[in-house]
Amino acid sequence: MVAGETHSSARLLDDGSVRELIAAQFPQWAELPVQRFASAGTVNAIYRLGDDMVVRLPLLESGAQDLEREREWLPRLASWLPARIPEVLGAGAPSAGWPWPWVVYRWLPGDHPRPGALSAPVLLAEDLAGFVAAMRRIPLPNAPRAYRGGPLTLLDSATRAAIGRLREIPEERVDCDLVTAVWEEALRAPAPAEPGVWLHADLMPGNLLVEGGRLSAVIDFGCLGRGDPACDLYPAWHLLPAGARRVFREALEVDDATWARGRGRALSQALIALPYYRTTNQVMADSARHVIRTVQEELGR
Structure with a gap:
């Protein structure tokens, strides 16, 4: 599990499981490296996929519902907003390897701002x-x-x-x-x-x-x-x-x-x-x- 995930009902996940999911549903990306991305989030596991993509897998059923909402609305919201937002590149389906829908997004560069350490x-x-x-x-x-x-x-x-x-x-x-x-x-x-x-x-x-x-x-x-x-x-x-x-x-x-x-x-x-x-x-x-x-x-x- 990614650092910070603490809900007792959360599913366990590892790098090998994610590689298998990618290979099964997105064979065009099967050779790309997969690496866990450290996060304090508690609902999704985050993995880098190659240099330009990120995979979010819900650890709870409620997280799966959130991703479904994103898949529906993000493409429709992007043109209205002044900052970049996640771009859906692939929608993973539930399978024997993972029970809920999951999503591949384009990687967005940048750092999380920290209170007390803002430059502007x-x-x-x-x-x-x-x-x-x-x-x-x-x-x-x-x-x-x-x-x-x-x-x-x-x-x-x-x-x-x-x-x-x-x-x-x-x-x-x-x-x-x-x-x-x-x-x-x-x-x-x-x-x-x-x-x-x-x-x-x-x-x-x-x-x-x-x-x-x-x-x-x-x-x-x-x-x-x-x-x-x-x-x-x-x-x-x-x-x-x-x-x-x-x-x-x-x-x-x-x-x-x-x-x-x-x-x-x-x-x-x-x-x-x-x-x-x-x-x-x-x-x-x-x-x-x-x-x-x-x-x-x-x-x-």
Whole structure:
């Protein structure tokens, strides 16, 4: 399994299995080298195929559904967006070697941006705002419901349970009273009109690629669909420092209610992830800590 995969129900995979799948379904690529690509992701295994391709294999049935969604929509979205997105080169079918559909994409160069290590944070904030705005303007009909695009109330029970668990882990230094207040403010914020806007819905650093400090590509569209525009404000707390965060918000003209919901959504995801991953996936846990710390600092605590 790729580093970072921790779900107990995930399937096991190795380089030899991937070579066999490629040879059986894409014989034209059978002689290309296959190499596991280290990732902190928990839903898909990632393998380089030659120099120009990448294979994503779902480790869970839900991941297979995400890839099916990408196969349907990515070719239709590409022309509307200012950054490169994954290009499907081959669709692998379920077989005796793997129980779910899998996909071969063109390899996209670039590095994942790291909080605190951005060479051009304001320019990146402008790029991210441009991408989010372009997603919102997509006119394609019949969009699915975004995975994270529904009412915040759907997350309330899990968020409060996570806060309860974090109260029992004082070494994480989470101000549980403060984050509870932030979450409740988000719940009180007026909800957006249905059916919402087109969303990527998972704009975390691991799904962004940069070159020369600028946004070059956005990957992993498995959560895409229509929903609350606050869902695509994740970079504000996952990645951007305070000044660039303001640029991001101003470029998108985000009102107070949407900002509160966006902060609440990012915080909820982090609060749930931290106790779940804190001993099993350092990248995911550190990302959650960064979001929680950023929210606490933003509110002066």
